[in-house]
Amino acid sequence: MELGEKLKFLRNSLNLTQKQVADALGIERSAYTYYEKGTTKPKIKTLSLLARMYNISVDELLELDIEQGEIMRVKSNNPVVDNWTSSDKFNELSDYEQSVLIRLRLLSGEDKKKVIEYIDKKLK
Numbered sequence: 694m695e696l697g698e699k700l701k702f703l704r705n706s707l708n709l710t711q712k713q714v715a716d717a718l719g720i721e722r723s724a725y726t727y728y729e730k731g732t733t734k735p736k737i738k739t740l741s742l743l744a745r746m747y748n749i750s751v752d753e754l755l756e757l758d759i760e761q762g763e764i765m766r767v768k769s770n771n772p773v774v775d776n777w778t779s780s781d782k783f784n785e786l787s788d789y790e791q792s793v794l795i796r797l798r799l800l801s802g803e804d805k806k807k808v809i810e811y812i813d814k815k816l817k
Contacts, residue, residue, distance in 0.1 A: 696755065697731035703747045704729075716792030717799060718742055745799055 715725035727733040744751045
């Protein structure tokens with residue numbers, strides 16, 4: 694299976710839209726669409742973020758023969774999206790709010806603290 698097909702399959706397995714993934718990556722939806730179509734290839738940094746989003750390594754993303762067992766591992770205990778996509782509360786959020794939460798989940802623990810500190814300062 695080609696990388697584009699894998700990206701589409703993994704995205705669909707978590708019930709995410711192309712826009713949600715693109716927003717989380719900080720790119721245009723059309724750019725992400727090209728990845729799935731195989732028109733262009735993601736940069737290493739983007740591959741790294743995609744791998745984190747799907748709870749797999751970059752090597753696994755590039756080499757993954759998608760089988761049911763692999764998808765179950767992607768879905769279970771996913772630190773980025775957990776079961777948000779099947780949650781009514783998550784789906785009630787706007788696309789923008791969903792993409793902010795996914796992006797926050799992609800940050801390191803230290804960067805998350807910085808974001809919270811920044812928000813706290815703005816709210817005072």
